[in-house]
Amino acid sequence: MAHITVTPNQHPKAKPQDESKLGFGQLFTDHMFLHEYDEGVGWHDARIVPYGPIQMDPSCAALHYGQTIFEGLKCYRRADKGLQLFRAGDNFARMARSAARMGMAAPDVDTWMDGLKQLIDLDQDWVPTRDGTSLYIRPAMIAMDAKLGVHTAQKYLFFIILSPVGAYYPGGLAPNDIYVEDAYVRAVRGGIGEAKTGGNYAASILAGIKAEELGFAQVLWLDGVEQTYVEEVGAMNIFFVYGDTLRTPRLNGSILPGITRDSVLKLAARMGLQAVEERMAVDTVLKDIASGAITEAFGAGTAAVISPVKAFSFKGTTYTVGNGGIGTVSQRLYDTLTGIQYGRAPDPFSWITKLS
Ligand code: PLP
Numbered sequence: 001m002a003h004i005t006v007t008p009n010q011h012p013k014a015k016p017q018d019e020s021k022l023g024f025g026q027l028f029t030d031h032m033f034l035h036e037y038d039e040g041v042g043w044h045d046a047r048i049v050p051y052g053p054i055q056m057d058p059s060c061a062a063l064h065y066g067q068t069i070f071e072g073l074k075c076y077r078r079a080d081k082g083l084q085l086f087r088a089g090d091n092f093a094r095m096a097r098s099a100a101r102m103g104m105a106a107p108d109v110d111t112w113m114d115g116l117k118q119l120i121d122l123d124q125d126w127v128p129t130r131d132g133t134s135l136y137i138r139p140a141m142i143a144m145d146a147k148l149g150v151h152t153a154q155k156y157l158f159f160i161i162l163s164p165v166g167a168y169y170p171g172g173l174a175p176n177d178i179y180v181e182d183a184y185v186r187a188v189r190g191g192i193g194e195a196k197t198g199g200n201y202a203a204s205i206l207a208g209i210k211a212e213e214l215g216f217a218q219v220l221w222l223d224g225v226e227q228t229y230v231e232e233v234g235a236m237n238i239f240f241v242y243g244d245t246l247r248t249p250r251l252n253g254s255i256l257p258g259i260t261r262d263s264v265l266k267l268a269a270r271m272g273l274q275a276v277e278e279r280m281a282v283d284t285v286l287k288d289i290a291s292g293a294i295t296e297a298f299g300a301g302t303a304a305v306i307s308p309v310k311a312f313s314f315k316g317t318t319y320t321v322g323n324g325g326i327g328t329v330s331q332r333l334y335d336t337l338t339g340i341q342y343g344r345a346p347d348p349f350s351w352i353t354k355l356s
């Protein structure tokens with residue numbers, strides 16, 4: 001684990017006064033963690049510095065060819081004011097898998113975890129206290145070579161920035177309408193769908209614009225080969241509730257292996273629900289919504305938490321899930337998951353790292 005130098009910010013910003021208006025990812029704290037990599041040298045110059053712009057050459061490889069990866073995790077404030085992380089080790093493990101898929105240098109996870117803890121300690125007053133708020137943590141690693149050849153980079157920058165956040169969706173837990181995308185695809189077999197890399201999100205923007213114009217909150221992606229099977233939503237994995245059985249698309253290489261998804265699968269078993277991971281044809285799913293066999297649907301993600309779906313729209317037809325409200329299973333899972341995250345409930349899987 002490398003030594004981390006700290007340069008305190010001499011001009012700290014005013015903290016947000018009204019935590020009900022935080023939104024998602026709009027404000028950033030006073031410091032950031034940086035770590036650089038050079039081929040032959042390895043990771044070096046781990047440091048915490050005042051938050052601010054980073055310098056990049058216009059020929060920077062990340063800007064042209066998208067060799068970038070990122071993560072998203074949260075620090076939660078307990079009722080006793082202490083702070084805790086949820087499954088941070090799993091995020092860094094996924095980052096290592098993303099780095100491998102994108103042909104990037106292997107992460108220095110021990111130093112980054114130490115850097116994250118020191119960074120949060122320095123900016124601890126930025127962790128909001130209001131119900132449902134948290135400190136969103138965004139680690140990212142980008143190729144820094146100033147060269148236009150398409151090769152793996154020899155220089156990388158890793159950084160962590162922090163953002164106090166409220167709900168990802170403006171309506172909070174209120175159920176959302178989702179547009180089932182039947183023209184564009186997000187990821188293909190053998191592609192980069194299971195890596196948390198910028199290109200997957202770039203591929204989603206145009207469909208997102210279309211969905212928003214039509215009044216939908218998010219896009220549900222179908223598989224990129226046959227456009228027949230349900231994959232995931234823009235920023236979350238998707239679950240369908242059939243009475244006391246939860247079903248979710250099985251991981252196939254083009255779906256992001258969500259940490260919230262995994263948590264829901266593990267919690268379901270403890271809650272007496274059966275959890276099934278399987279290939280799910282969109283036609284069957286829509287038929288099961290129409291017949292009432294599917295009683296609830298929800299998205300699961302770090303930013304989105306548990307996010308109930310009101311209706312899916314496919315080729316001009318709207319399929320309302322149940323009565324369009326928040327289902328009992330979704331609510332129980334939300335309460336159980338957030339109970340662990342905020343330290344209100346026991347942590348049977350040792351997912352929590354207490355910071356203070
Ligand atoms: N799928 C996509 C495309 C995402 O961006 C996210 C968010 O990180 C998820 C799923 C959910 O993953 P996690 O639960 O690890 O946040």
Ligand code: COI
Nearest residue numbers: 072073235301302303304
């Ligand atoms: C997260 O939930 O952490 C995400 O990364 C979603 C996002 C792309 C905003």
